[in-house]
Amino acid sequence: MLRRRTLQLSRWLLAAALFAAGAAAHAQDKVSVITTWFAQAEHGGLYQAVATGIYKKHGLDVTIKMGGPQVNGLQLLLAGQVDFAMNYDFAVLQGVEKGFPLVTIAAPFQFDIQGIMAHEDVQNLASLKDKTILVAGTGTTYWWPWFKKKYGYTDAQMRPYTFNLQPFFADNNIVQQAFPSSEPYQAEQKGVKAKFFLLSDEGYPPYTQAITTTSKMIAERPDVVARFVRATIEGWKSFMDNPAPAAELIKKDNPNMTDGQIAFGVKRMKELQVVSGGDAAKYGIGVMTDERWKKTAEFMIAAGLLKPDTEWRKGYTTQFVKDVKVMP
Numbered sequence: 001m002l003r004r005r006t007l008q009l010s011r012w013l014l015a016a017a018l019f020a021a022g023a024a025a026h027a028q029d030k031v032s033v034i035t036t037w038f039a040q041a042e043h044g045g046l047y048q049a050v051a052t053g054i055y056k057k058h059g060l061d062v063t064i065k066m067g068g069p070q071v072n073g074l075q076l077l078l079a080g081q082v083d084f085a086m087n088y089d090f091a092v093l094q095g096v097e098k099g100f101p102l103v104t105i106a107a108p109f110q111f112d113i114q115g116i117m118a119h120e121d122v123q124n125l126a127s128l129k130d131k132t133i134l135v136a137g138t139g140t141t142y143w144w145p146w147f148k149k150k151y152g153y154t155d156a157q158m159r160p161y162t163f164n165l166q167p168f169f170a171d172n173n174i175v176q177q178a179f180p181s182s183e184p185y186q187a188e189q190k191g192v193k194a195k196f197f198l199l200s201d202e203g204y205p206p207y208t209q210a211i212t213t214t215s216k217m218i219a220e221r222p223d224v225v226a227r228f229v230r231a232t233i234e235g236w237k238s239f240m241d242n243p244a245p246a247a248e249l250i251k252k253d254n255p256n257m258t259d260g261q262i263a264f265g266v267k268r269m270k271e272l273q274v275v276s277g278g279d280a281a282k283y284g285i286g287v288m289t290d291e292r293w294k295k296t297a298e299f300m301i302a303a304g305l306l307k308p309d310t311e312w313r314k315g316y317t318t319q320f321v322k323d324v325k326v327m328p
Contacts, residue, residue, distance in 0.1 A: 028061035029224050033084040034073040038066050039254035041181055041265025042209055043086065044246045045108055049235025051245035058231040066253055074102065077214060084213050084228060089206035089296050090142045090305060096315040097307055101215040104316040106229045106286040107207040108236045110278030111200040114143055114208065117178035117187065118195050125197050126151050134161035134176035143199055146303050180272060181265030205295045207288065229320040233286040236275055237326050276328030284325040288318050
């Protein structure tokens, strides 16, 4: 009787162990990512990976947190309140200069989509000497110093951009910073004809909306980082093919976002080949290259935005994107 009970107990313990092991194998690793702004088409790959179960397929339970004008995503990342952040190369490299352990791991957008929206009389970006130029806070630090030096403009021409387009609508002498998928759509809805000029076409080199984490995360959870990168890239591929699933989640997070705005954003991203162009056309979505990062670092140093002795190579790694090769 004792032997039988012992045998039964052993079998029960073995079954329990196998069940626990199986449950652990199927457990979802919980991670969070913060975006650059309120939910919009520019964040579509993340939302698509949630909506279609791509993250889940890769063993991830992902929470997307919205950024905004009063949200510093890199501060939250460094404080351990999120695991990943969408951000900008300039901010990451300036953080590295200060000794922060920031590392960019993927670049779903192959170039910065920052640009200038102007009225129809503007022929090109070299013809703004008599214009008032609206620039947001981060722009005054990042692209504006290069822009005014390149074209000979001055701070006297610059005024703050408060994300309100009424000054642009009311004054034909105003030009302003814009994203191709956002402000031009609002102008179109108001019946205001406008032109858009992409800064990257004029030599502005950084990536944008890149995915950044910390060196600690890479050291302690490299498998999670690798799966997050692959799943996010697959999410972008899926989103550009069919944005409908992500659109529903985007509107849920940001009730001010409309179907028309999202459709316009996707259309412009496709036209400009933001996700599919550049090195992505050859090496796959999300790819980054040493050459591009070197160009950005040299650009920042020349513009006085980065100290020459900064160990800028610490600010990125290609290890998580080089073999993914999800083609557009």
